[in-house]
Structure formats: C-alpha cells, structure tokens
Amino acid sequence: MTQNRTHTCNELRLEHVGEKVKLSGWMENVREVGQNLGFVILRDFYGTTQIVVETEEMMNIVHGLNKETVISVEGAVRERSSKNKNLPTGEIEVLPEKIEVLGKCRYNELPFQVNRSRDADETLRLKYRYLDLRNPEVKKNIILRCNVVSSLRAAMTEHGFLEITTPILTASSPEGARDYLVPARKHPGKFYALPQAPQQFKQLLMASGFDRYFQIAPCFRDEDARGDRSPGEFYQLDMEMSFATQDDVFAVLEDVLPPIFAKYGVYNTASSAPFRRIGFREAMEVYGSDKPDLRIDLTVQDATEVLGGCGFGPFEGNTVKAIVASDFSATRKQIDKLCADVEIQAGEKAYWFRLDEKGEIVGGIAKFVAEHKDAVVEKLGLTPNCFVGLTAGKKGAAQKTAGVLRNKLGALCPNHFNKEQYAFCWIVDFPMYEIGEESGELEFCHNPFSMPNGGAEVLEKAIRGEVDPLTITAFQYDLVCNGVELSSGAVRNHDPEIMIKAFQMVRLGEEDVKAKFPAMYNAFCYGAPPHAGIAPGVDRMVMLLAGEDSIREIIPFPMNKNAQDLMMDAPSFVEQKQLDELHIVVTEKEDE
C-alpha cells in the first residue's frame, strides 16, 4: 500500500470486515483500558473510526504519541465485540499491523481540548483557529457556508445571471463607510481603496450590456464590529439586472432564497413567495423598526391620546407607544428584567401595567392608568390577563424603544413568538432624503444612486417648493429575515438628468456628480438601461441558517472585535524598506 489511505474514517461498515485497509487521521483520543488493550479514536474530515490496540508493540507506539498527532494505520477491519450504536462506524474497528506517524503533535497540552473548543475563550480559539476548526461542531458551520454559497451560485446561474469578478484594488468612493486604503507605489501620495461594495462596477456592467450579473463579492469597510457584523471584510451575494423593476428583483430572491433556507437552516420552514411588503413608515409605526421580526405577532399601538395626559411624568407632552400581549404569564422578575434590558439596549425606559384575571389594572404605572381605565381598555383592546408595555419620547424615539421592547417581549411570550421558521419581508418606500442630525440640512437618506419614486417630475416639484422633499420616497428596499437586515437594494437612477436633480436637492450640482462618480456619470451619458439590484449578506444568511449569534462562528478565519487577526498577527509592522518604497512616513507607532 503506497497511498495514504484506502478509506476515510467514516466509511467502514460491517460489510468491510476482513478487508485490509489503510486509514489516516488525527488521534482524537486514546483509551488505555488494560496492560495490552487500548482504543485509539482516529478522526478525519469525514468522521471517526476506532483503532483497537492489542499488542505490546502497537501499544508502545501509541503510548509515545500525543493526542492530535496525525498517523496512518494499516490493518484488518474486524467486527466489534461491543458495538456503539451512536457512531456510524460503531460496529467495526481496525486492528493495526502498522502505524506510521505522518504529522507529529509536539505538545501534550493543547490550548484547549479540541472537541470542547466552543467552551474556550474566544481569543484563544481565534489564535489557534486551525485547532478550533478540527472540532466537528465548529467545522460544520464552515461546511454549511460552503454548501450555501454553492447553492446560491447554482441558483443564480440557473436564473441566467453571469458571475463576473470586479476589481479589489479600486478608487476611494466619497460616500459611505471609511475606506481601507492601499498606497500606490508608482504614484506617490495616491491610494487605491478596497471596494466597500462592487456598487459602481455592477452598474457599469449594466451600462456595458451584461443583462444579469452576480458575484459572491468581498466587501471592505473600516468600521467597528458587532456581534453580527465582522470588522473589515464580509461577503455579499451581489446582483444587478438590466431593464428590471423592483418586482423583478423581488421575484428572483423570492425564488432563490426560500428553498436554500428550508434545506440548510436550523428551521425547515421559510416564507414562500411573495414575501410581505411593508412600507418604511408603516414598519416604524407598527413594529418600531425597519427590520421587524415577523415571527413575533405583537404590534405597536399609539397611546398618546389616551395616556399622554394621564399624569405620569415621562408621558407628559410626549408620544406614547403601547404593545399589548394577551394571555400573559411571565413573572414580575421577568418583567423587571425586560424593562432593564430595554433600557440597556435602547437607552430609553420602558413602562408597563397589566390587566389581571378580573380585568383590574395592576402593576407598574397602574395608578396613573386606572383613572382612564375604560378609555384605555377600549382604545388598546385590552382583555383580562394581558400585559401592556409602554414607551414614551419624541415620536421617533418612542417608536424605536417600542421596537426594542417588542423584540424582548416576544422572547418572553411563547404564545406570541412562532420561532421555528424563517420569516421574510421586504421593507419598501424608504425616504429619499432626511434632515441630517449634524448639518440640520437635507441629505440623502441612504445612497444617491436610487431612483426617486416620481422621477424627474417629483424632484422638479420639490425644487420649485411644491413638494416637501421629505415626502419623496425612493425605489429602495431592504430584505429582512427574523429581525435581521439581510440586504439593501434599489432601482438605480440611470438617468444623468435625474441624477443631477437629485443632487441639486442636497445643494450639489452636475460638477459634483461628475467629480464624485465620474465613471458612472460618463457611462450613463452614453446610454444606460434602467436597472435594479440587491446584495444579500452571505455571512448574515449563513448565521441565520446555522442559528448562531456570533458572526465569527460562520467565518473560517475571523478577526476579533478590534479588527485583528490573532492567528496571523495582522495588522503588523512592516520593514522600513517597504514603507520607503510606498513613500510612507510613520510618525507614531503603537507600542509593540
């Protein structure tokens, strides 16, 4: 036998008994149960197989090796005398005639035990990610990711999309997040930027006539991390379609995503087409969020009229929002925790009262509400044994706090939270403009590439002062699943005339458009098709499918919160020679 293996460690069954085989893998565990009897668990990508050691010669070899050493074992397959029904290979074992060390593990103490790596400190896991990934529990998320990406590719190709790669070294874009910059050796003082998204390239592909484009695109943004947001880089299923409307884009994803979610997800039910469409304003009004979790059937009601003047200080002169949960059974302790959690996350307080089984108003701010009992019961539609959560503040703040309360309350009420499913919805009709918090002036709400609903005409009216610019909506949409924003997309503004008018609203002119987006502006001046697209986040999708709360669990080699790769030690200092070539002078160095 010259090859390294004849079978994998998840292949041998009773039918192989008597065959001479060669297996290779990592020594996951060694159990020595007698003078000359021991069991080695051999693990490879596919599974594990038990090697039984019965001779002094073999025992001496095994005894001298550390766990996680890679060995190959030649020997005969034998039926076990005591079988393990929990293992696919549990009915057989291999009796070795020859054991060869292929890759020695030099350490008898590992940073953590491989099959319990998920319990270890994350810093250690990231530093020794190659050990962490040996854990089948960790590895399975990466395999899931591969399967999902592969399915997405197949489905997009099936729908007539071409996979086209776009540059990684490109130009800095003036809008959006902070760029990652790459110094240009041949052009002192100039920089490339890593793309925040292939946005402009894909639109240029449309102008080039590539009807349908997609790409599993790496995107780079130098912004701080979150549990669900990897620092630095992430992947999007980026797509764009010529001559497409919003409905055409929706139809593609409504066809592509549900089967993949149902097949690979921890829940095997996914919304079927068409997904619910909710206007941005309605979403804020009814769910207190532009990414509502539709698995929760609770909605936000306005209670300003009935409770604004009830005498409770925080409600005075404010908008009051209420969420009613019927058949409520959580404990007082849970309610207190709920309110505390809302305050931590939203930065605003939540208030409450209940209707007890007799229909009396009790608990929380009951004493302020009791006087207005009849009006409140009627207005909010209260029934005995219901809980009423309340938030107050300026309209936007009251809504957002109610949105946080809704999510936390849902988690407390199994009867209002149908968890085991993927509930998709589209959030549509985002406002085109908003008043900037810092500037106090009109700014683009999302990105300037979206087509305003009403086109040139509505912009002209706004410019003439006949239409309030804040009421203009864009053909801009988000795809939301289980409270997670999966992607943003838009029908693009492909008409240079309308682009100029859109920019005029935020006090910019044609020269600014040309200066900021020269390639796109010029390309559109040579005849561009109407086009639309979207870019669902691959990492977020896999996270939802895996049922993980941390995005690091579904990325093969993740960085930590501070955008450091602890395994590769990136970022790192470089040779002075490299800096000189790049015309970079470092004035301040972090301590090593």
Add this chain to the structure above:
RNA sequence: GGCUCAGUAGUUCAGUUGGUUAGAACGCCAGCCUGUCACGCUGGAGGUCGACGGUUCGAGCCCGUUCUGAGUCGCCA
C-alpha cells in the same frame, strides 16, 4: 470614542464579612486495569489571582489608575 460586564492552574470556573498553606472539574504526568467509547481507580505536578499604585497588622476580595477581551451605543451610503 461613551457605557456595561469579565480577567484566579494548560482550559472552564468557584472562592462567604478582608484573616492559616487559594479550591473543583476537565486536561497533563506516573501507577493499576483485557472491551473502552466523556472508560474507570489511585497518586502527583501545575498559580506573579491581568498590570501598577493605594488603604490595612493583613488584600484574590476594598479604593484609584491602566491593559486586555466580550456586549452595546456612536459608526456601518
């Protein structure tokens, strides 16, 4: 950058009101064990209690500063 929480053995953690020699589990080492499968039993090694400073007769514990990590807000067209 703000706020919250955490940092004690290789790993995960406990450590009472500030009081003798800082404990457990897993891992590691040695011995025993002929059917284990999270093998078992016996014994052993292993600690700058993140760092610095302070209060105190006495600090893992109290106070201050600082470092590191996680979460969250800002930020993420």
